[in-house]
Amino acid sequence: MSVFWSVVRRDLEIAWAQGGGAGFTVIFFVITVTLFPFGVGPEPGVLARIAPGILWVAALLASMISLDRLFAADLEDGSFDHLLLLPEPLAVIVAAKCLAHWITTSLPLILVAPLLALMVNLEAEAFPVLILSLLIGTPAVTAIGAVGAALTAGIRRAGTLIALIVLPLAIPILIFGVAAVEAARMALDPAPHLMLLAGTGCFALVLGIAAAGAALKLAME
Amino acid sequence: MVRFANPAQFQRLSDMLLPWFAWATVILVPVGLYYALVNSPADYQQGETVRIMYLHVPAAWMALFTYTMMAVASAVSLIWKHPLADVAARAAAPLGAAFTALALITGMLWGEPMWGTWWVWDARLTSVLILFFLYLGYIALWDAIDNPATASRAAAILALVGFVNVPIIKFSVDWWNTLHQPASVLKMGGPAIHPDMLVPLFLMFALFKCYFVTVLLWRMKAELNRAKIRGLEAAVQAAAERREQAA
Amino acid sequence: MAEFFHMGGYALYVWASYGAALLILGLGAFLNWRILKRSSARLEHLRAAAPHRRRRDGHGAE
Numbered sequence: 001m002s003v004f005w006s007v008v009r010r011d012l013e014i015a016w017a018q019g020g021g022a023g024f025t026v027i028f029f030v031i032t033v034t035l036f037p038f039g040v041g042p043e044p045g046v047l048a049r050i051a052p053g054i055l056w057v058a059a060l061l062a063s064m065i066s067l068d069r070l071f072a073a074d075l076e077d078g079s080f081d082h083l084l085l086l087p088e089p090l091a092v093i094v095a096a097k098c099l100a101h102w103i104t105t106s107l108p109l110i111l112v113a114p115l116l117a118l119m120v121n122l123e124a125e126a127f128p129v130l131i132l133s134l135l136i137g138t139p140a141v142t143a144i145g146a147v148g149a150a151l152t153a154g155i156r157r158a159g160t161l162i163a164l165i166v167l168p169l170a171i172p173i174l175i176f177g178v179a180a181v182e183a184a185r186m187a188l189d190p191a192p193h194l195m196l197l198a199g200t201g202c203f204a205l206v207l208g209i210a211a212a213g214a215a216l217k218l219a220m221e
Numbered sequence: 222m223v224r225f226a227n228p229a230q231f232q233r234l235s236d237m238l239l240p241w242f243a244w245a246t247v248i249l250v251p252v253g254l255y256y257a258l259v260n261s262p263a264d265y266q267q268g269e270t271v272r273i274m275y276l277h278v279p280a281a282w283m284a285l286f287t288y289t290m291m292a293v294a295s296a297v298s299l300i301w302k303h304p305l306a307d308v309a310a311r312a313a314a315p316l317g318a319a320f321t322a323l324a325l326i327t328g329m330l331w332g333e334p335m336w337g338t339w340w341v342w343d344a345r346l347t348s349v350l351i352l353f354f355l356y357l358g359y360i361a362l363w364d365a366i367d368n369p370a371t372a373s374r375a376a377a378i379l380a381l382v383g384f385v386n387v388p389i390i391k392f393s394v395d396w397w398n399t400l401h402q403p404a405s406v407l408k409m410g411g412p413a414i415h416p417d418m419l420v421p422l423f424l425m426f427a428l429f430k431c432y433f434v435t436v437l438l439w440r441m442k443a444e445l446n447r448a449k450i451r452g453l454e455a456a457v458q459a460a461a462e463r464r465e466q467a468a
Numbered sequence: 469m470a471e472f473f474h475m476g477g478y479a480l481y482v483w484a485s486y487g488a489a490l491l492i493l494g495l496g497a498f499l500n501w502r503i504l505k506r507s508s509a510r511l512e513h514l515r516a517a518a519p520h521r522r523r524r525d526g527h528g529a530e
């Protein structure tokens with residue numbers, strides 16, 4: 001377990017030292033959400049109707065941003081070889097890196113989400129469910145993203161390829177996440193959608209970490 | 222199964238099978254078209270547009286079948302390292318993508334006269350669209366990785382991850398669809414199939430199947446040719462370099 | 469005959485569908501057949517140019 005946390009801490013320190021990563025994700029999130037009123041018009045009713053979708057889609061796209069760097073740096077400078085020598089299974093290390101990545105990219109996003117929800121006129125009742133759905137869903141998106149990152153680890157500028165691979169697989173999470181927020185918005189019970197989200201999310205988390213580990217092993221052969 | 226591991230064996234087997242499937246395809250084209258376009262009734266409700274179903278349903282089925290075959294081949298490639306499995310998977314992908322595209326196009330052409338709209342986000346069309354993206358991602362991954370061995374294994378992992386997600390995607394799209402559609406309308410397929418319609422449907426299924434096997438074997442043979450060409454060209458190159466050094 | 473082409477008013481949709489099928493599948497078949505022919509020809513050319521040695525992995529001549 002301590003290896004897990006040291007990897008998390010190490011990745012967080014690197015991200016902190018490099019700076020900018022989290023900021024850029026948040027800015028992208030904000031800009032994407034801001035584009036929608038320009039696209040569909042500023043009428044509050046229209047925006048409120050599509051607010052859950054706007055927020056979730058923008059969050060999903062923003063999560064794609066720094067994915068290509070998730071494993072690339074460690075593979076390039078040989079750190080992964082050292083990590084592999086540890087007795088801990090590769091899955092633990094992959095999970096640790098995913099957690100660090102989530103903390104630096106998705107967590108800031110979630111913190112900013114209420115502010116953006118105000119801008120797109122999301123009903124106040126839906127705010128807690130919005131946060132909750134993002135908290136449950138974004139780790140799963142990170143795990144699926146890890147698969148994309150691991151599969152494309154050797155490729156330069158793999159960003160768009162990762163998006164092509166990851167986004168279709170992330171659609172179920174998007175569907176259930178938005179459904180939960182919409183339910184809350186219309187004063188219906190979001191619990192069934194949240195549970196589907198959690199179930200899909202757990203599956204994605206397990207499958208994603210396992211597949212990413214397998215893909216990394218072969219990237220290093 | 223192990224018998225086919227030898228590419229030489231594969232060449233012999235495919236040379237034996239190809240003429241049958243190729244000729245079956247050639248024969249089924251006029252026969253299938255005759256039954257689909259001429260010798261079958263128009264539908265009571267859908268009129269002549271039901272003839273589009275004879276393309277759409279087999280195409281959608283082949284799209285799913287091909288992806289399943291790719292997933293199985295990928296698993297065989299990863300687990301047993303069967304040398305032809307990844308060749309088969311890679312060869313099948315563009316075929317699957319073509320069938321998926323055909324299913325989408327015919328779906329749109331069926332939708333417009335039926336529901337007055339070119340694209341309809343019903344559960345089945347939407348799921349097929351997502352399947353199309355899965356195909357594109359798979360093909361793109363193969364093309365993006367230079368090292369053939371790495372590409373093969375990466376694509377295999379992607380195929381398996383995608384395959385496992387297909388039921389989840391289908392379920393979530395169904396869920397999404399029921400949330401957003403009023404219960405009525407948009408059930409694709411219409412009334413139960415008249416027995417006279419089963420013959421053209423079956424023939425078109427058979428046609429697509431034979432076509433698939435034919436073109437798949439062509440693609441696999443071409444891929445094996447390419448591998449040999451690479452080897453021979455490398456040998457020629459090496460020989461030329463040795464001669465240069467000796468001179 | 470005219471009725472056949474007219475397809476009960478749905479001519480555009482039915483014929484576009486069959487046209488798309490012909491185009492996609494026909495083109496697919498033709499292109500892949502051509503690739504196979506070309507690669508076989510190139511392979512023959514290479515084998516004729518250099519004497520064919522027994523491959524080290526033992527697969528041998530085909």
